[in-house]
Amino acid sequence: MYLGTLRFNNVNKVYLGRVHAVKDLSFTVDDREFLAILGPSGSGKSSTLRLIAGLERVTKGEIYINDRLVTDLSPQERNIAMSFENFGLYPNLCVYDNLAYPLRIRKMSPEKVDKRVREIAEVLGIIDQLNKLPAELSSGQKQRVSIGRALVRRPELTIMDEPLSHVDSGMRVHLRREIKRIHRELGNTTILVTHDQLEAMAMADRILVIHEGVLQQLGTPDELYYHPKNEFVAGFIGTPPMNFLECIIKSEDGHPVLFVNGSKIDVSSTDAKLLERYNKDRLKIGIRPSDILISVNPQPDYGIEANVYIMEPLGEKMIITVTVSSERLKIETDPDVRFDINQRVWLHFKKERIHFFDLDTTMRIN
Numbered sequence: 001m002y003l004g005t006l007r008f009n010n011v012n013k014v015y016l017g018r019v020h021a022v023k024d025l026s027f028t029v030d031d032r033e034f035l036a037i038l039g040p041s042g043s044g045k046s047s048t049l050r051l052i053a054g055l056e057r058v059t060k061g062e063i064y065i066n067d068r069l070v071t072d073l074s075p076q077e078r079n080i081a082m083s084f085e086n087f088g089l090y091p092n093l094c095v096y097d098n099l100a101y102p103l104r105i106r107k108m109s110p111e112k113v114d115k116r117v118r119e120i121a122e123v124l125g126i127i128d129q130l131n132k133l134p135a136e137l138s139s140g141q142k143q144r145v146s147i148g149r150a151l152v153r154r155p156e157l158t159i160m161d162e163p164l165s166h167v168d169s170g171m172r173v174h175l176r177r178e179i180k181r182i183h184r185e186l187g188n189t190t191i192l193v194t195h196d197q198l199e200a201m202a203m204a205d206r207i208l209v210i211h212e213g214v215l216q217q218l219g220t221p222d223e224l225y226y227h228p229k230n231e232f233v234a235g236f237i238g239t240p241p242m243n244f245l246e247c248i249i250k251s252e253d254g255h256p257v258l259f260v261n262g263s264k265i266d267v268s269s270t271d272a273k274l275l276e277r278y279n280k281d282r283l284k285i286g287i288r289p290s291d292i293l294i295s296v297n298p299q300p301d302y303g304i305e306a307n308v309y310i311m312e313p314l315g316e317k318m319i320i321t322v323t324v325s326s327e328r329l330k331i332e333t334d335p336d337v338r339f340d341i342n343q344r345v346w347l348h349f350k351k352e353r354i355h356f357f358d359l360d361t362t363m364r365i366n
């Protein structure tokens, strides 16, 4: 029913001859895939999406949709559907006519229009709403009509720019699931732009992380979370964010040992081999808040001394900020854990969960 692949080949976008918003971007989106483009504000996400849609001209490079070169084609010549966060419905047309509109302007026969509209309304669960005006719908229903209108003409690609950014948080979680379910049901290749890593993680098959116009990593949510390629991705994916600490590598009995502020960090045997191959005497380690264990007593393996700075009970979990010398670290624990402010505690970093980054390049050390 739907078929769509996308390929970017060294695509660049320069605005006004000086703002290099997208730099040598190359990636492929597979048929039926759900890709999220994720990055902070100003990273080039919307520019990338607008290049796909043909709303911006490519400065250099090529874009292919289903192996057809579309770099210089107008938006109308690319079979792409866009869904916007403000729904973009016609307020004076009923749901049926809103859904039928894109087909009627393509001069499709009334019988075929009727068949298509009812099919998509059935899939989206809005078959009972066809006679209503948009104002009579909940925002969830409006979103579904908006998606339905984008998909009714069976586009090669569906693209969405921050579709949920102005929806309240409860509805957002609901709509995330809806969009994901619709994608599963229809199999329409979908590209979603978001600055919200939770949204990207929850919805997408793969995530493309972009920063300052440069692709940082393209991978599954798990790949990004467990094997971030660089410090930027490591710090951007996960809440609270990963902790980073600068370490010194010393040699003990001919073996490399890591120290942070005088405390020794135990590493796994695999990582010990990695450090043996590494020829610098400093690096940065990354450790996620959920990968740090905390104890009130010094005990073997709990080698890092810290002071409790603040406790944040978040209902289902507790976030504890501690200081290790001048550094602050966040630790995620069970909600019933309690410490006093300034209490002395000892930390253990889960060995197999420590990430290593080069201080100069910020790249993961493998």
Ligand SMILES: Nc1ncnc2c1ncn2[C@@H]1O[C@H](COP(=O)(O)OP(=O)(O)OP(=O)(O)O)[C@@H](O)[C@H]1O
Pocket (backbone or CB within 6 Å): 015, 016, 019, 020, 021, 039, 040, 041, 042, 043, 044, 045, 046, 047, 048, 195
């Ligand atoms: N039409 C334009 N003219 C000049 N500069 C632009 C234009 N559009 C975007 N930019 C610049 O290009 C860079 C990338 O912008 P873009 O909108 O693609 O980022 P974004 O990741 O989508 O950001 P946001 O999440 O804030 O929308 C920014 O520096 C922005 O100021």
